[in-house]
Amino acid sequence: MIRDPFSYSARWDSIGLDCAFCKFFSGPEKWPDSNQEVFCDRHKVSLKFRLSKKNYLDGEWFCKQFEDAGRASPKAAHEFEAIRKDLDDSTIYGGYGADGNLKEIQTKDL
16 A cells, blocks of 8 residues: 555645546546547556446546656656656556555556
């Protein structure tokens, strides 16, 4: 388990770092994502687990290989770099874990 290091100081008290901000993220041309097209080109996995019932992205998720496409909060990017070395290559992490740790999903389970 990885302790959640984020200050949640971005817009609306969010982390400010998410796979949707990554160079490897693929999504629909317009939202909602009715065809559930969200995809990680790095891990070659569907990210439809990220979609709410209304097919909009829900929560903030990222992986060790995250590469900012220019949309991440600078503070969150700095906080992420502080833990990058501790992250597992085959895990996608999420914020807002109830126990003070990050949420974790193995890419093989997607």
